[in-house]
Amino acid sequence: QERHVYLDEPIKIGRSVARCRPAQNNATFDCKVLSRNHALVWFDHKTGKFYLQDTKSSNGTFINSQRLSRGSEESHHYLTENTRKVTHGCIVSTIKLFLPDGMEARLRSDVIHAPLPSPVDKVAANTPSMYSQELFQLSQYLQEALHREQMLEQKLATLQRLLAITQGASDTSWQALIDEDRLLSWLEVMGNQLQACFKNQTEDSLRKELIALQEDKHNYETTAKESLRPVLQEKIEVVRKLSEVERSLSNTEDECTHLKEMNERTQEELRELANKYNGAVNEIKDLSDKLKVAEGRQEEIQQKGQAEKKELQHKIDEMEEKEQELQGKIEALQADNDFTNERLTALQGIQHLLSKSDGDCTFIHQFIECQKKLIVEGHLTKVVEETKLSKENQARRKDIILPYYNPTQPYSSAYSWLSCFGVSVHCGRERNPGPGCLCWLPWLR
Numbered sequence: 001q002e003r004h005v006y007l008d009e010p011i012k013i014g015r016s017v018a019r020c021r022p023a024q025n026n027a028t029f030d031c032k033v034l035s036r037n038h039a040l041v042w043f044d045h046k047t048g049k050f051y052l053q054d055t056k057s058s059n060g061t062f063i064n065s066q067r068l069s070r071g072s073e074e075s076h077h078y079l080t081e082n083t084r085k086v087t088h089g090c091i092v093s094t095i096k097l098f099l100p101d102g103m104e105a106r107l108r109s110d111v112i113h114a115p116l117p118s119p120v121d122k123v124a125a126n127t128p129s130m131y132s133q134e135l136f137q138l139s140q141y142l143q144e145a146l147h148r149e150q151m152l153e154q155k156l157a158t159l160q161r162l163l164a165i166t167q168g169a170s171d172t173s174w175q176a177l178i179d180e181d182r183l184l185s186w187l188e189v190m191g192n193q194l195q196a197c198f199k200n201q202t203e204d205s206l207r208k209e210l211i212a213l214q215e216d217k218h219n220y221e222t223t224a225k226e227s228l229r230p231v232l233q234e235k236i237e238v239v240r241k242l243s244e245v246e247r248s249l250s251n252t253e254d255e256c257t258h259l260k261e262m263n264e265r266t267q268e269e270l271r272e273l274a275n276k277y278n279g280a281v282n283e284i285k286d287l288s289d290k291l292k293v294a295e296g297r298q299e300e301i302q303q304k305g306q307a308e309k310k311e312l313q314h315k316i317d318e319m320e321e322k323e324q325e326l327q328g329k330i331e332a333l334q335a336d337n338d339f340t341n342e343r344l345t346a347l348q349g350i351q352h353l354l355s356k357s358d359g360d361c362t363f364i365h366q367f368i369e370c371q372k373k374l375i376v377e378g379h380l381t382k383v384v385e386e387t388k389l390s391k392e393n394q395a396r397r398k399d400i401i402l403p404y405y406n407p408t409q410p411y412s413s414a415y416s417w418l419s420c421f422g423v424s425v426h427c428g429r430e431r432n433p434g435p436g437c438l439c440w441l442p443w444l445r
Contacts, residue, residue, distance in 0.1 A: 003027075007050070010042035033059055033151065059151060135277070138270050142263065149259050152252055159245055170238060177231070181224070 015034040054061040
């Protein structure tokens, strides 16, 4: 049963009695573990602190499993803190401070906190934090249950010892009372016999004596019955208390058995939670190791990718350089091709000119065929034999061309000489070639 008690004024914690019954707004409980005036708790508005005092309780008051005072001794007022657990036997109370606006007071800002863990430790710590809190609560419950069980065992042992002592004392007192009564009766009988022996009584006196003895006997029986009545009542009360103690003992044994079962179940749950916690920690450790291995592999892959990237970039640069070289070669070959086409055109014009001429053109025909062959093979500038053949036929060409050659206008006279044979010589760069076109000059060397 949970209660909320406000400490506007000092509150007494104690056992239920006829004048003070349990209610939702007090700290009175129907519990045999508590004393009638067990403890006193209050809040000092001047200092803003909670105080707790044990008022000579038999079972004691505990704060976080620490007893305030010895048995049947009054403790000093003890300063307690917010959210601290206070135990009065089997009654557990938690003290909380609320501000005027209804908010619960928190820890002060000047409290030094522990340093923050690393991200991996934070994952390993945050994942089982709920398990740690549950383990702490379970340990608190177990400690309280063990404490209650110990208190019950102590009370059972005390009750059994008191019961044995009471029963022994009752038997002893009853036997002593009986023995004393027997001794007194025997002494009285012996005294009466002595008196009767020493007296010489008449019949009337004997009759009176007999009547007196009967009255004494009646009075004695009445007195004995009256004296035995409280003894019998005490015996009945003792038997009733014995039955109550036996019933309480049976209930306590049942409660103890129940608490033991709860303790075993709690221990089993605690072991299961511990196994889950260890499993979670091992799993987090494995995941951390796998994460480290994956990070190492990723770093190796990145390094390998960077190396491959550099190598490919180097190859690309080399291929670009080769491309530039090949482009230069292509341009050179294109220029050579254009030059070769020009010379081929000139050779065709000369061949056409010589075909119309009646002179001896054997060497020129040979030269033209050789030039065509060299042009086709692509080695015009590299063949040494062509140069020699060109030198041998140079004189013959001069003899053929010399009659038409004008030293003052060499190019125009040669052009006229070629034009007189009806040959149109041009390089393909101009549409209307004239004497200024120099594409045929190499053949006049």
